[in-house]
Amino acid sequence: MLKILSLAMTLCALFGFNYGLVRFFRERKALYTRMIIFGIGSAMLGRLFETLSLFAFGEIPSGFHIGMLGIISSFLFFFTANYGQMDSLVDDKSAKFRKYRLIAILAPVVIVVLFIIYLRSAEFGPGAVARGVETLVIALAAYFHLKHLVIEDVDYGIIRSIRGYNLLALVYALLCMAEMILRAAPYPEILLVIVDVLICIIYLIFVPVLEKGVNKWTT
């Protein structure tokens, strides 16, 4: 079952990546969207490695494995896209937006709490350290996703139009953390199945939702 789910996640991510390549690269769309597509591509590679490990050796290595790099890269792209490209447009660092900045801290806090839950059932080692790095990047990305989700829009309407994408990315971040916990501890397998199915759905609708939002920038 896990093999099928892993394969499904890889294929869904591959679909998202290819769809993104076609929709955003041919027409040379904004760097922001391209970075997100790169992020999905990275996630796809990470999932591909996990799938292959499952098929070739019957399990994903419990400690550090190469697939983690894909997930880390993916969130690094999401983080850089929001921090480097978008944040300066929607937040002028003034006191006016302080409350949104404070609210947004909630996301990394939740992520860190989830990581603490993961640590309770995980063995300390390179795997846990790598998961720590993964959590750090997810937390950074999640901060901006939540911030851009709740922040008051400026005149351009840029951020309002991609709220759907930010919501999906935030849910994806939480799902990745949930997956991390469920893989490390003997919870019922059905929970992991549900999480993986949701991740599949997010990979599938990620780019279309982003495209819908981005199209509003030019209309």
Next chain:
Amino acid sequence: MDNLNYIVFICIIVAFGMILPLLERRTRMVVSFMIVGVCCCLFISEINNLLLQAFDEDMLYVTTTITPITEEIIKALPILYCAVVISDDRRILISNAFAVGVGFALLENMIILLQNVNEATILWALIRSFGSGLVHGLCTVMVGMGISYIRKRRKLFWCGTFALLSAAIIYHAVYNVLVQSSFRNVGFILPILSYIPAIILLRKSVAARRPQARAAA
């Protein structure tokens, strides 16, 4: 008997080194980077051995998790050097990157051959040449292409470099997983499947640029 790895290494780099003065500047650079690739392989093979000992001789874990990281980082350094110091021209970067990868694969195949002489057949040679040779070449080309792209996009630099290396590492690790599993035939086909579209893409891109260059001239 002296270490055969070093004997083979000397045979290769002396032969390449001797022809360097005779070559035209562009070709000389490519051959030089090939020598650099050979040197990278010798260096990393020694480091790999240390790592293998550090991980309790767990060959499978080391070759699927550790060596892709170390090898790709070491192979990326000459490309990074080339991009920063020599030229960030895309074509130069790509040809040099491929030269590093091929040079690396050349010595790697020799070392593996020496350590597995009894296993070696013509089929073995074909699989290793098409498989490992292309994987190393493609991984470094991937990094070379990426570096030429992100050099001009500062905001992408950090995450882009990390992601590029990650992509190359994952691709390499995928190949290593495949060839050490029952799917080794897929491992053999994978680099060829990746090579053909990469070549088509590069050719198209060169063809598309030619008229632009002519127009500019």
Next chain:
Amino acid sequence: MKKRVFATKITAVLAAMAVAMTLAGFKTMTVRAENFQFITDIRLAEGEKGMTKLEDDGYSVRVVGLNATSEEDNQIYVGYKYNDGDPITGVVVAADAGDSIDVDGIKYSRASKVDVDANNGGGGGCIYTTTDESAGEPLVGLDILRSGTAKNEKLLPITNDGAQIVRHTDGTPADVEVNSDTTIYLAEIRDGIVKPYISKLALVEAENKDGAVYSAAANGFNYYVEGDADTSKDTYTILAYERTADAKDAITNLVALNADLVKKLESGQLTPGEDNKENTASEEQAEADNAAPEEATEETVQGEAEETAGKETGEEVAEETENEENPDEAAEQEVTGEETDETAEQAAAEETPEETVPEETQDEVKKTEADVTVKLQADAVDLSGIEYDRVSSRQIGGDEPFYLYMTKDEKAGNPISMLYIGDSTDASETTFGAWAYGYFASDGPSMANSFVVNEDKLEKVMTSEKKYIRLPLALLAVDEKEAGEGGIKLTAQAMQISLLTAKKGLPDDNLVLNGLVEPTYEVQEIERDAKTHTSDKLPASAFGRATPVVIILGILALAAAVFFGIRETARRKRVLTRGKGNRE
């Protein structure tokens, strides 16, 4: 057009060449598999001249000789040829009795007239070999094992790595250096050395470890578990075992039955049970089936009649002799000797017990019964519908003594691969040996010295409990409340012995004791592994020798590159700044 046709032809030729080369590659691999070397001829030679003569005659000669001497002229050298006739399947050392001798119905031919201890006192005997397939799998190598020169240094006749020490015709390990303190054994390396599962088990007790291992070897066992299985006694008890490549012949579970429980079983308190006739039949059956381990029959139960099978290795002997130099005699062992009478075995299996038990054997049984604490009748029990056979009539454990029972029923769990004694949690402390590395070899059958270790599998066993599990020996104790209903609860009490098995299909947690059953014995033959030894995996990375000079040179090169890179970048920046300044 012509060009196109020419190009097509060239392509076709290249394609044909590629196909031919690919096929040639496959062919080479197959041929190598078929060309695996078997020893077909063994010869001994005296002195350096003899060694040269052997080499001239095309023999491969071991540099290590069979004598504990540094004088080459007095040395005895072993030479052997490969693939020059029928493969040798067995080697024994016996006093020179002509060209051929008969051992257990198998004809052995004298390989060489040279005494194995010639030039050093003599009297060691000659080497006899056989090519009879029933003697075992063909030899692919011969090894010579020598104890160190230190005084009292012992060389154990079981190596636990799959090699089998060459024995005398009576089964005792053949020390070919009979006239000095040094011990020298010849070891047979056989085809199909990789046997992942445990198939036969016995408890062997002696005054010390050396004696116990010697006794186990003398009784045909080629493996033992490190450690004293019964620390409650002053003696040393080892678990000797045999291995098999046949998963169907493997032991699938091992349980301990509380001695009180066995008593109740015997007294009929728990079950309406069997009468004495059946029990006697079980004992005699066990006795009759005590064949040499090489025959690998399914039964391993050693009843209390174990000391009746023809060899004087009983407790009486142990009490009478305390000669440390001959541990065989000092051994107070549990296992039986070799059964050489095949007709007796068949008779035991086919005829009624009353008819087959000879009076002499019955007397011996009674004598042995007097020596043990519990009157033994429960040779086989039914636990949750699975038949368990008693491993040994020897009870182990001090305050809470128990008997070992084993089963080969697939329903009881997955085949057991390893046994441990002691509370160590570090699997690496156990001697793995060639068989274990073979077990972790790539998929498919393996041959001696030709397998590739599957590091991943090995890692899982060594560190992870996800796939394999080390189970404590389950102890079945009497539960007074449930005893009336015939129900016995399994208590997960950690015993000194534990077993390693795959996690899937673990034994039932709630075994229920149903009562005595008649043990059944069916001879199973071990199928020889198919011959293939080429690895199906490709090496993925190059590994050097961690030479410090190369590493230092590499680091220096990197440092130089970084230095020149930074300097060059700084130089360019300066040039750019100057350029800008000039423009301004």
